[in-house]
Amino acid sequence: MSQPSFSKWNFQEVSPGPTYQTRDELIEWIREYATTGFHYIGTCKMGTDSLSVVNTINMKVWGVERLRIIDASVAPSSFSANTQSLTYVVAARAADLIVAEYKMKQKSAH
Numbered sequence: 001m002s003q004p005s006f007s008k009w010n011f012q013e014v015s016p017g018p019t020y021q022t023r024d025e026l027i028e029w030i031r032e033y034a035t036t037g038f039h040y041i042g043t044c045k046m047g048t049d050s051l052s053v054v055n056t057i058n059m060k061v062w063g064v065e066r067l068r069i070i071d072a073s074v075a076p077s078s079f080s081a082n083t084q085s086l087t088y089v090v091a092a093r094a095a096d097l098i099v100a101e102y103k104m105k106q107k108s109a110h
């Protein structure tokens with residue numbers, strides 16, 4: 001954009017800006033300003049392998065009877081989309097599972 005053919009639009013580099021040119025300067029800029037995205041997922045992934053935290057049946061933590069995880073952290077892998085809808089789907093599915101489990105317990109109590 002700094003080429004003469006673009007000059008009439010007066011484009012300027014915004015970020016990291018013209019003052020950061022060398023490799024060291026760019027690394028300095030990254031250290032100062034770079035962040036990860038806003039879509040953290042998968043820290044308690046659902047699955048059956050040795051890295052999974054939550055089971056695939058009722059969203060309970062493996063080996064813990066009374067603890068469920070119901071949020072974006074259960075996503076088993078990363079994907080190229082925003083994560084809010086994933087969270088809604090996880091919550092809706094979990095609500096269904098909890099209601100079904102509750103009804104089953106009620107039924108067996110009578």
Ligand SMILES: Cc1cc2nc3c(=O)[nH]c(=O)nc-3n(C[C@H](O)[C@H](O)[C@H](O)COP(=O)(O)OP(=O)(O)OC[C@H]3O[C@@H](n4cnc5c(N)ncnc54)[C@H](O)[C@@H]3O)c2cc1C
Binds near residue numbers: 038040082084087
């Ligand atoms: C700036 C930003 C922009 C985003 N934009 C989009 C977007 O445009 N579209 C999209 O799809 N996704 C977007 N996301 C991602 C989306 O917000 C998340 O994927 C989603 O909110 C995850 O839901 P969650 O329930 O897993 O976690 P959260 O929504 O983070 O919920 C966790 C809750 O737990 C509470 N909490 C934490 N610690 C404790 C504690 N010790 N005790 C009690 N409560 C606690 C927190 O206060 C919070 O309310 C964005 C995220 C950010 C940060």
